[in-house]
Amino acid sequence: MIPAAFDYTRPSTVDEAVAALAAGGEDAKVLAGGQSLIPVLRLRLAAPTVLVDLGGVGDLRGVRDDGDALVIGATTRHADLVRDPLVAEHAPLLAQAAAMVGDRQVRHLGTLGGSLSHADPAGDLPGVAVALDASFEIAGPGGRRTVGAGEFFVDFLTTALAPDEVLVSVRVPKLPGWTTHYEKFTRVAQAWAICGVAAAVRRENGSIAEARVALTNMGATPLRAGGVEQALAGASATVDAVASAAGRAAEGTDPPSDVFASAEYRGHLVTVLTKRAVLAAGGIG
Template identity: 60%
Template sequence: MIPSAFDYAAPATVEEALGLLAAADAAGDDVKVLAGGQSLLPVMKLRMADPSMVVDLGRIAGLNGVTDSGDSLLIGAMTPHHVVATDPLIAQHVPLLAQAAATVADPQVRHRGTFGGALVHADPAGDLPAPVLAAGATFLISGPGGQRSVDAADFFQGYFTTAVEEGEILTGIRVPKYTGWGSHYEKFTRVAQQWSIVAVAALVRVEAGTITEARIGLTNMASTPLRAAAVEAALAGGPATADAIAAAAAHAAEGTDPASDLNGDAAYRAHLAQVLTKRAVLAAVGLQAGA
């Protein structure tokens, strides 16, 4: 199928884009914001979305790229997945994001799809929300009242729902640096390029053989990404050994609400969360599964 006819606008500034959104809202028009288009265009072709106007952010300068901001990195919302996966600043300071971005779909999607677009799409099976949540990122959102900041813990609100409101645009994501921490993104799929059935994002700091802090994000274990708080608590202060990590990973499904679908029921996903958490943490501390 092909989309219905729609008006198209490509503003040069965030302010111009916000003005277009405000005018469309005042007129009662359905307007969609276009980032990389890897989620929006397919649903428009199926006419699951039928906007009267599409506002393309691709020509707005300053929304693409990675900037060192001292104790954090600022990632523009229009930065392609491929850049996140290969950027040297991210590789040095938050390699977890690079590891996760490298697993997104295929090379074509990674070159066209955008970091911010995927996060606003908020698919619970998407590969980027859980790592961003684990990293404690802050989302920068521009709207009619100016710019506001939203913590990652408050950004994801439900299936395909975020804190970005009508008439607003996500412009950037600020991520604290985890220089020297171990990290790993462990993803389970049945076929290549499939959405994650379950995945785990792990950030672990080890000092003198002891895990001093761990931040664990779970993909597709609820309608939003989740922190595995029970695992984090069990790891903190314990030895960076395979046995201790396995014992902590056994708590991975606590507080989750996984769906049952054609890819697996809730019990299967709960089991996967435990297995993948163990693998992710082992890799993050430099041990191999089975060690």
């Protein structure tokens, strides 16, 4: 199908982008990589009056070291995350998950900020952002503010972004002493996750001192598996201990039932993937 008619603007600064969104009102949309927006436009599931293309805002791209964290521009491509040496060194979980997004063509066009702002619960990167305790810098008419990943994802396809705000960057804390892994199950290659698990583990003296586990597609937003994290804290770094903790992965979740999997199946699958992810992250087995 052909999209409905719209106006198009390509600002060169963040302030210009915010002003364009404010002028366009609730019917304005941000265009980053377009991998989520363009299909929706073609199907006329959305009909914005204005598209604000962020491709000309150079300040929104790239990865930089900021002491105890990495700061990643919102329009940084997935493919850039996969091959960036700073991400590989300090946030390998993000690079691993970005390598699983769509296919090669999608990864060379899609952006980190676009994926996070779209907030599809089956997307790979929102759960990773939650597991890494990332925070988001947002620019709007009233200035800039910072929102943690746990508060950024509000509901299905809904974030804390106001219609006249732009996601500027993602701050990812470095996690020295932690090891990570992302486990994903799909119906076919290059598809959305039926279920996914992002795990980060810190070991001390043969035990798991601390763990973070975030779940993909187990509710309307990415979720922290609090029961698993509680069970793993101080547990021995053994297969049996991890398997026991993983059995709590579905607690407090509300997975969807759709043509790809039932809620019951996802509830079982998440325990399997959680065990795999934590074992791989912790080098256990």
